[in-house]
Structures are given as C-alpha cells and as structure tokens.
Amino acid sequence: MAKIDRFLSILMIALFSCLAAYAQPQEGIWRGTLDMQGMQLPFNFEMKLEDNIWRVYLLNAEERLLIRDSKVKQDSIYLPMNLFDSYIVAAFQGDHxxxxxxxxxxxxxKETFKADYGLEYRFFPDSDEPVTDFSGRWAINFTSEDDSITSIGLFKQEANRIWGTILTATGDFRYLQGNVKGKNLYLSTFDGAHDFIFQASLLGPGKLVGLWLYGKNYKEGWSATKDASAEIPDFTNVAYSKKDQPFEFSLKGLDGRTITHNDPALKGKPILLQIFGTWCSNSMDLSNFIDDWLQAHPDARFEWVGLSFETRDDLPYARERLENWRTFMTSDAKLAFGGKADKASASMMFPTLSRVNAYPTLIILDKDHKPVRTYGFFNGPATGEYYEVFKEDFEAIVQSVLENR
Known part of the structure; x- marks a missing residue:
C-alpha cells in the first residue's frame, strides 16, 4: 500500500509539473513592446478565453480589434495579423x-516582441503630476511634404493619458494612444500593418516639434501649431476628362478573365469601385465599411469591384492575399490585381481619371457607369466627426443613384 501511495504521489507531482510547463496564459490586459529603431513601441492587447477558445484583441485608443485566427498552443502563441501579411510568434514564460x-x-x-501581463498603461503609468495639455486641433507639417500641405492632429487628453489621430491628404493614421510627460508627447499605434511612434516636445505656446518613427527604418520630422481652424485639402472629387461618359476600366480578374465597364454582368448596375491594397490599414477600414453597408442594403444591387495593388508584382502572391481578404468579407466582390503598389501606375489604368491620390480610393458609378463621386482619400472611423461627414455624404450619393436607377 505504501508503494502505491508513493507511486501516486510521484505521478501527481509529474502531472502538476507538466501542467506548470504548459500553463495557460492569463486572461486580461497585456502590455506589448516592439524594439524599433533603438526605442520601444508600446501597445496593449487583451487575451480572453471564450467558449474554450483563446481570443486576442489589439487595443488602440477606442479600437478593440480581434485577431481572428490567433492560436495558443502549450507554451506559445501565434498571432496572424488578419488581412496583413505579418504575424507575431512568442513563447510564454509565466506572465511574460x-x-x-x-x-x-x-x-x-523582424522586430523583437515582448509582453507582460497586467500592465494597462502605454508609455508611462497613470500620474497626477503636472503635464502640458495637448488636447485640441493642431496644424501639422511633415518634413517630407511641401509646407503648403497641412495635416491635422486631433487629440484628446485626460491627466497624462492622450489619444487621437492625424489626418493627412491621403488618409489618417488611425487610432493613436499614449502619454504626456512634462512638456513631451508620446503616441503609438500597432495594428499589424502600422507600427508607429510619434514623439514631440513643446517649444513655446502652441508650438510643437517632433519625430515620427515607422517600422525598422523610416523616420521623419514633424512640427505643429495649435490651430482650431486648420483643415486638410479636399480630395472628395478628383477631376475627370469625360464627366458625362461612362467611366472606362479594363482590369485583370483573379480568375484570368477581364473585368470591364462594358461587362455584361455589370450592365445596368451601379458600382462601388475600390482601389486598395491588402497591406493598407486604411483600405481595411474602407473595405469593412463597404462590406457592412452592402450587408445592410441587400436590395441596393450595387456591384463591388475591387482593384488591388500589392507589395509585390506577383499574381500568385496577390491571389493568396486577396483570397485571404475575401474570407474577412461577407459580401461578394469582383477582385482584380493591378500590380505593385504605385500611384502613378494605378492612375494609368484609368484613362478618364486624372490621378489616383491615395490607397484607398473609392469611385461611385451610376447604373450607366458614369462617375458620380470619387473619394480620393478616406477619413476612417478613428477620425470621429470626419468619418461621420464621409458616411453622410456617401449615403446621400448612393441614395441619389438608387433614386435614378
């Protein structure tokens, strides 16, 4: 009997040792960092066990972005970044x-990734120490741009916590979150495509100078002036050479067939023509908006045509990325590949369009395929009031198209 009891004790110790070796991660908030250009980019994520499946959510300001196909196995975690061709892989060491x-x-x-459980702050823990108030609207100039091209910083602040976004002439920087320390501003975002750090210091009343870091190598200076009336250029409509004629296009479909404005399958149907890239976070936001709108309006009979420009001029690679994109959308879209991402090349594919200003670009065509609106840039959900303006304008345009169908 003593031998049996001793055997059971050894067995239980061995079992608990195995369970400890492959301990499940902690549910709750984690603070991750990426080693980037000699600095650490901080971001937060939540791990949650739902229906016996681990869910991981990236947290940037108001956004809670589900990493849909995350995998937790024994002592490791694999996080494929949804639409983007990127991932995190890491091993658990207790709460690290x-x-x-x-x-x-x-x-x-490759960037070194580390994370710790239970840390909810971004750059610095919450503090009541006196800090500069950076909340409000700022007119921003980046060193790579002409001084006449202004971007807008929209920031909100509580104590030493700050969040917001930056609007540019081609889109927005999505959800930025960070902290203020004394007279210094720190913001970051990470969504699988964007890995950004923004830093700035107050030089005088309403004057900022700072640095933007993107990924492993890119860095750029920026300056800002507090300006409640600052606005960005309006690229709502891009010029056409043939305004009253059908919008001409001829696109190489993923199935090898050509998609044109004269395609019999598109005859008599209004079109949402999206120029995008699966590598682009703003394209993700617009794709999700279009998908949600089509699902909410099944009787509208709009056709969704998507022309993608990718990081490689490689059809098999593009097909793989776009098929992955398709799994995230509920609505069907006719997809085409335009080649490697380049705005000049994209512009050449549309003889009646003066230029492609940004990824994404959205062109609304009526039932006769005449252009009624082009959004040459996109203000996404992080921009708040600007996103609401876009949605209202979009609704007005599509309703006018439907009324004249």
Whole structure:
C-alpha cells in the first residue's frame, strides 16, 4: 500500500509539473513592446478565453480589434495579423512573453516582441503630476511634404493619458494612444500593418516639434501649431476628362478573365469601385465599411469591384492575399490585381481619371457607369466627426443613384 501511495504521489507531482510547463496564459490586459529603431513601441492587447477558445484583441485608443485566427498552443502563441501579411510568434514564460513580429512582404523584417501581463498603461503609468495639455486641433507639417500641405492632429487628453489621430491628404493614421510627460508627447499605434511612434516636445505656446518613427527604418520630422481652424485639402472629387461618359476600366480578374465597364454582368448596375491594397490599414477600414453597408442594403444591387495593388508584382502572391481578404468579407466582390503598389501606375489604368491620390480610393458609378463621386482619400472611423461627414455624404450619393436607377 505504501508503494502505491508513493507511486501516486510521484505521478501527481509529474502531472502538476507538466501542467506548470504548459500553463495557460492569463486572461486580461497585456502590455506589448516592439524594439524599433533603438526605442520601444508600446501597445496593449487583451487575451480572453471564450467558449474554450483563446481570443486576442489589439487595443488602440477606442479600437478593440480581434485577431481572428490567433492560436495558443502549450507554451506559445501565434498571432496572424488578419488581412496583413505579418504575424507575431512568442513563447510564454509565466506572465511574460518573448518572440518576434515579422512582416513577410518586407525583406528580413523582424522586430523583437515582448509582453507582460497586467500592465494597462502605454508609455508611462497613470500620474497626477503636472503635464502640458495637448488636447485640441493642431496644424501639422511633415518634413517630407511641401509646407503648403497641412495635416491635422486631433487629440484628446485626460491627466497624462492622450489619444487621437492625424489626418493627412491621403488618409489618417488611425487610432493613436499614449502619454504626456512634462512638456513631451508620446503616441503609438500597432495594428499589424502600422507600427508607429510619434514623439514631440513643446517649444513655446502652441508650438510643437517632433519625430515620427515607422517600422525598422523610416523616420521623419514633424512640427505643429495649435490651430482650431486648420483643415486638410479636399480630395472628395478628383477631376475627370469625360464627366458625362461612362467611366472606362479594363482590369485583370483573379480568375484570368477581364473585368470591364462594358461587362455584361455589370450592365445596368451601379458600382462601388475600390482601389486598395491588402497591406493598407486604411483600405481595411474602407473595405469593412463597404462590406457592412452592402450587408445592410441587400436590395441596393450595387456591384463591388475591387482593384488591388500589392507589395509585390506577383499574381500568385496577390491571389493568396486577396483570397485571404475575401474570407474577412461577407459580401461578394469582383477582385482584380493591378500590380505593385504605385500611384502613378494605378492612375494609368484609368484613362478618364486624372490621378489616383491615395490607397484607398473609392469611385461611385451610376447604373450607366458614369462617375458620380470619387473619394480620393478616406477619413476612417478613428477620425470621429470626419468619418461621420464621409458616411453622410456617401449615403446621400448612393441614395441619389438608387433614386435614378
């Protein structure tokens, strides 16, 4: 009997040792960091066990972005970044994670990833120490742009916590979140495509100078002036050479067939023509908006045509990325590949369009395929009031198209 009891004790110790070796992660908020250009980019994520499946959500300001196909197995975690060709892989060490963030489409793109459980702050813990108030609207100029091209910073602040976004002439920087320390501003975002750090210091009343870091290598200076009336250029409509004629296009479909404005399957149907890239976070936001709208309006009979420009001029690669994109959308879209992402090349594919200003671009065509609106840039959900303006304008345009169908 003593031998049996001793055997059972040894067995239980061995069992608990195995369970400890493969302990499940903690549910709750984690603070992750990426080693980037000699600095740490902080971001937060939540791990939650739902229906016996681990869900991971990226947290940036108001956004809670589900990483849909995350996998937790024994002592490791794998986080494929949804639409983007990137991932995090890491190993658990108790309440600590260590691994790498990889962008497959960029040569030798790896950043060291670490995370700790239970830390909800961004750059610095909450503090009541006196700090500069950076809330409000700022007119921003980046060093790579002409001084006449203004971007807008929209920031909100409570104590030393700050969040918001930056609007540019081609889109927005999505959800930025960070902290203020004294007279210094720190913001970051991470969504699987964007890995950004913004830093700035107050030079004088309403004057900022700072640095923007993107990924492993890109950095750029920026300056800002507090300006309640600052606005960005209006690219709501891009010029056409033939305004009253059908919008001409001839696109190479993923199935090898050509999609044109004269396609019999499109005859008599209004079209939402989206120019985008699966590598682009703003394209993701617009794709989700279109998908949601089509689902909410099944009788509208709009056709969704998507022309993608990717990080490689490689049809098999593009087909793989676009088929992945398709799994995230509920509505059906006719998809085409335009080649490697380049605005000049994209513009050449549309002889009646003066230029492609941004990824994404959305062109609304009526039943006769005449253009009624082009959004040459996109203010996404992080922009608040600007996103609401876009939605209202979009609704007005599509309703006018439907009324004249």
């Amino acid at each position: 994670l260590e691994g790498v963030f990889v962008k497959n489409y960029s040569e030798d793109y």
